[in-house]
Amino acid sequence: MKGKRLWFLTTAVTAGFFMALSHVSPVHGEVTLEVLNPRGEIAPLPIGVPAPRLATLAGKTVGIYWNNKAGGSYFWDVAEAELKAKVPSAKFVRYDGPFDPGDARAAAMAKEVDAFFYGVGD
Amino acid sequence: MAGSVRIDKIGKPVVFVVTDNFIHDAKSAAEDTGIPRLRMVTVPADEYYKRRVSREEVAPVAVAAVDALIDGLLRPLTEEERGTTAKQVEMAPTIKIIAESYDAALEKFNQLFLDNHWGSGLPLVPPTPERVKRMLAGTMRSPQEVIGTVAPKNGKATIEKIAVNAVMAGARPEYLPVIIAAMEALTDRSYDLLHVMASTGSFTLQIVVNGPIAEEIGMNSGIGLLGYGFRANNTIGHALRLSLINLGHLWPGENDMALIGRPSSHTFYVFSENERNDPWEPYHVSLGYKKGDSCVTVSTVGSYSASLSGLVAFGGGAVFPWTPQSLLDNMVRTIKMSRDMMTVWKFGTAVPSPGKQFLVLHPEFAMELNRKGFTRKKLQEYLYEQSRIPYEQLSPKEIASVRRRLADREIPDDQVAVFEESLKPGGMVPLLIRPEHSYIFVAGGIPGYSFGTSYFSTPPYGATAVLTKAIRGAVLTKAGR
Numbered sequence: 001m002k003g004k005r006l007w008f009l010t011t012a013v014t015a016g017f018f019m020a021l022s023h024v025s026p027v028h029g030e031v032t033l034e035v036l037n038p039r040g041e042i043a044p045l046p047i048g049v050p051a052p053r054l055a056t057l058a059g060k061t062v063g064i065y066w067n068n069k070a071g072g073s074y075f076w077d078v079a080e081a082e083l084k085a086k087v088p089s090a091k092f093v094r095y096d097g098p099f100d101p102g103d104a105r106a107a108a109m110a111k112e113v114d115a116f117f118y119g120v121g122d
Numbered sequence: 123m124a125g126s127v128r129i130d131k132i133g134k135p136v137v138f139v140v141t142d143n144f145i146h147d148a149k150s151a152a153e154d155t156g157i158p159r160l161r162m163v164t165v166p167a168d169e170y171y172k173r174r175v176s177r178e179e180v181a182p183v184a185v186a187a188v189d190a191l192i193d194g195l196l197r198p199l200t201e202e203e204r205g206t207t208a209k210q211v212e213m214a215p216t217i218k219i220i221a222e223s224y225d226a227a228l229e230k231f232n233q234l235f236l237d238n239h240w241g242s243g244l245p246l247v248p249p250t251p252e253r254v255k256r257m258l259a260g261t262m263r264s265p266q267e268v269i270g271t272v273a274p275k276n277g278k279a280t281i282e283k284i285a286v287n288a289v290m291a292g293a294r295p296e297y298l299p300v301i302i303a304a305m306e307a308l309t310d311r312s313y314d315l316l317h318v319m320a321s322t323g324s325f326t327l328q329i330v331v332n333g334p335i336a337e338e339i340g341m342n343s344g345i346g347l348l349g350y351g352f353r354a355n356n357t358i359g360h361a362l363r364l365s366l367i368n369l370g371h372l373w374p375g376e377n378d379m380a381l382i383g384r385p386s387s388h389t390f391y392v393f394s395e396n397e398r399n400d401p402w403e404p405y406h407v408s409l410g411y412k413k414g415d416s417c418v419t420v421s422t423v424g425s426y427s428a429s430l431s432g433l434v435a436f437g438g439g440a441v442f443p444w445t446p447q448s449l450l451d452n453m454v455r456t457i458k459m460s461r462d463m464m465t466v467w468k469f470g471t472a473v474p475s476p477g478k479q480f481l482v483l484h485p486e487f488a489m490e491l492n493r494k495g496f497t498r499k500k501l502q503e504y505l506y507e508q509s510r511i512p513y514e515q516l517s518p519k520e521i522a523s524v525r526r527r528l529a530d531r532e533i534p535d536d537q538v539a540v541f542e543e544s545l546k547p548g549g550m551v552p553l554l555i556r557p558e559h560s561y562i563f564v565a566g567g568i569p570g571y572s573f574g575t576s577y578f579s580t581p582p583y584g585a586t587a588v589l590t591k592a593i594r595g596a597v598l599t600k601a602g603r
Contacts, residue, residue, distance in 0.1 A: 018531070033219040033227040036250045038240055038286045040277020040369030041213055048157040051135040054195050062195070063134075066126070066246040069472060071174025075165075078184035079191065081336055086188065098470020099582065100125040110132040115195050118126035119139040121472075122147070122322065122379070 005016035054115055057083075061091040068096050069121025076119070123151035123158075130157055131341055137194035139187070141167035146376045146534040147320070154274060159203045163190045216251070239373045241290070242363050242388050249289040257285040260295030261302060263595040268311025269302065273316040275371035279309055284365055294353065296339050297600040300418060301361045303602075304329050307420040307589040308366070314385045314516070314584025317427035318422040319372055324380035325473075325577060327390040328480055329359065332406035334602035335414030335593055337392035343396040348386065359389030384425045385433070391423070392567055399485035401492035408498055409590055416602040421480050421561070422587035423575035429591030438484050438571040446490040449572055450504070453481065456574065457509040460553055465523045469532050469580060477576035478559040478588060484570025498562050506557035510550035524551060531582070556577050562587060 054060060064080060064099055066072045080092045094103075095109055109116075123138065130136040140148045142164040152160045165187050173179040219234060223229035231248050235241040247253065258265055258281070263374055265282035272279050281302060288301050301320040308315050308327075318325045331341055342352035350356060372378045373546050397404045406417040406576070426432040437444045457479060466473045491501060513521075524545060527533050537556055542550040554560065566572075581587045596602035 003525045005283060006227065021149055031221055031224050031227045032215050033221070033224070033231055033250070035219070035231065035249055035250055036254050036282075036286045037213060037215055037217060038235075038249060038274055038290060038364065038368040039213060040275075040279055040283055040371070042277050042371065045153070047155060048131060049204050050157055050160055050199060051130050051133050053135050053198055057192060057195065065129075067471065071180065074177045074180045075170070075184045076175055078181045079188055081162045082185050083191070090554065098125075098468075099472075100128070100470065103128065106125065106128040107132060110129055113134060114133055116126070116129050116136045117139055117191055118129065119135050120123075120125075122140060122144040 006044070020115050056113075057087045057090045059089050060114040063092060063109055063116045065094055065095045065097070065109070065116060065118045067099050067120045072119060072121050076117075079117075111120065123148060124155050126554050127152065127155040127157050130160060135195055136160065137191055138162045139165065141165055141170050143167040143375075144379065147379055150274065150377045154276065159205075161194045161203075161303050161479070163187060163194050163220070168297055177524040180356075203226050207267050218380055219248075225279070235290075236534060239376075240368055242360065242367060244360065244388055245515075246290040246364075247292050251291045254282070257289050257295050258282065260287075260298035260598050261304070261595045262597050264282040266286055269306050270311075272305075272309055272366060272370035274291060274320050277369040277371055279305055279365065279369045283369060287364040287368055288361040290364050291357045292353070293357040293361045293380075294339070296596070297354055297358050297361070299364070299593050299596040299599075299602045300331060300335065300339070300354075300358055300416075302416040302595070303360055303591045304358070304420050307364075307418060307591045310589055310591075313420075314422070314581035314587050314590050315370075316356040316580050316583045318587070319366060319370055320379055321378055322379045322381045323465045324382055324384050324425045326384040326386065327362070327420050328421045328575065329362065329390055330394045330405065330419045330421075330565070331392075331394040331403050331593075332397070332419070333593070333601055334414060335596065335599055338599045338601055341392075341394040343394040343565050345570070347393040347565055347567070348391055355394075356389050357391045359386070359392040359525070360409055362390060363388050380425075382426070384472070389396055395563050395577045396485055396565045399489070399568065401489050402498045402564065405561075406590060411590075411592065414601070415591040416596075417590050418593060419561075419588065419590040421478075421589075422577045422581065423480050433467075433575050436572045436574060438487055438569065440569040445577055446487060446494065447488055447491040450508075453479075453505060453572075453574065457505060458511075460576070461511060461520075464553070465519045467523065467527065467532075469530070470582065472582070473578075475532065475578045475580040476555055476559075477563060478579045479554070479574055480561050480563070480588075481505075481565045481574040482565050483572045484566035484568070485564055486570065487536075488564045489570050498543060501555075502557040502560045505560045506552060506554050507550075509553045510544070510573035511553065513545060513547060513549040513551055516551060520551075522543060 065078050126136045126138045145164050152158050165183055169183045173183055219227050219231045221230050263281050267281045269279050339354045341354045387395050395404055407413055424432040437449045467475050577587055593602035
């Protein structure tokens with residue numbers, strides 16, 4: 001009886017020892033390098049929704065805005081001719097100006113057209 | 123992008139047209155200006171740029187885009203396009219890198235930061251909390267102090283974040299007040315930081331330090347002043363580069379569209395004036411600061427060649443003999459090269475205005491000029507007067523362009539009379555807006571070269587691209603407190 005108890009105790013201790021060993025990290029000399037985040041926090045911006053699309057281009061006036069970077073006018077000349085061929089009743093008005101025309105000019109142009117194609121040559 | 127968003131917000135549907143290698147930049151800009159899902163149509167860059175020389179050449183590109191243009195205006199908005207929920211970007215305050223050894227962790231850290239676009243391509247020093255705390259000991263300013271936001275994505279620049287990037291650059295704590303002052307200039311509301319950060323023109327920054335702090339922290343103002351080997355010069359520049367990348371959320375080809383990058387892209391042009399060998403008052407004193415003040419002057423400058431306003435050497439050196447007049451003539455000649463752009467200058471365009479000149483005179487040249495009676499101011503007046511063009515030599519287009527700039531109020535009110543008077547027989551038409559648009563610094567060794575760069579006097583997106591700030595809050599130096 002004593003022998004069985006001793007056997008049982010030894011087995012239990014040995015089993016417990018090996019179970020404990022299995023919770024020790026198997027990688028000795030592991031290094032954790034903690035660094036601060038270098039990025040600047042960006043304040044969340046309000047999300048605007050694009051303006052509703054047109055149902056048709058027929059009979060509409062579309063502005064084409066270009067910032068005069070070299071060669072773009074050739075692109076728009078061809079595009080405008082092709083657009084007219086596809087939608088003969090649509091009118092196209094060409095505008096040019098800086099990258100950003102500003103509030104006043106944007107409002108003035110918007111009064112004259114129903115929609116815009118806008119390019120800045122990049 | 124801002125213009126198209128402006129129109130779309132009025133309620134008129136817009137389709138923004140862009141070449142495909144700018145689409146990431148366009149989407150980023152749309153996000154920054156408030157309609158992240160603005161409709162865009164791309165055209166292939168490799169076809170558009172080479173074919174835009176004539177209608178016939180570009181026709182296939184334009185024709186191929188037309189169906190997409192029509193679709194962009196007519197196809198109803200999708201649910202995603204109508205959504206107003208911003209994507210949540212979590213920013214963990216710290217990042218843990220785990221590896222089997224310190225060497226392996228260092229390598230993993232560098233790769234991680236580069237993969238995330240948080241590095242510059244050069245090896246970085248890990249910004250551990252201990253290192254950042256040591257860096258912050260260089261300033262008495264609060265780590266939480268917000269000094270501004272950084273274009274293009276307008277990330278917040280706090281003293282702590284600048285310190286984190288300064289650690290990464292390998293800067294010493296005593297350099298931090300200089301780095302902070304430079305960031306104060308760059309984030310000033312008047313400074314057009316967006317253009318230098320993002321433009322295809324590949325502009326860069328010149329950072330000049332004045333005052334006693336320069337010597338205290340070991341800056342180089344002598345031979346090799348634009349080069350390597352001086353920790354202060356190089357790591358101040360690298361700290362600024364990393365701060366701009368990380369606080370502005372900037373990356374080449376995504377929203378930094380500098381087509382060929384920039385020379386000295388990791389460290390910019392960082393030097394101090396050679397005040398010991400300067401026959402005139404130091405630059406910052408000419409602005410009204412005291413000699414004992416320490417200041418940083420930040421300027422946007424061109425990167426490449428005379429025609430793109432890049433660095434030009436006017437002469438000097440040890441090989442050929444030179445005279446002060448030969449260098450003056452070279453400076454005037456360089457300013458006169460801007461006449462090529464005279465009919466193109468127009469506010470709001472890619473070439474908005476005549477240039478400001480940033481001239482770095484080597485000490486010998488400055489001393490010779492001083493002996494001849496030149497002061498800083500007299501030199502500015504000389505360059506302004508000598509670079510003027512006789513009215514009779516202007517073409518009708520050039521005359522028309524000056525008249526247009528006058529009519530559109532692109533010439534400052536106090537200079538209108540000067541320009542109007544010049545547009546008469548016998549008149550001399552200035553290429554510089556005013557004499558003060560030559561900014562003169564004295565730096566370099568003996569022997570040395572005098573060199574210069576230039577940049578638009580009125581930048582595209584802001585009021586100025588040259589600004590001086592006092593260095594303050596220093597703890598580890600006597601100067602800059």
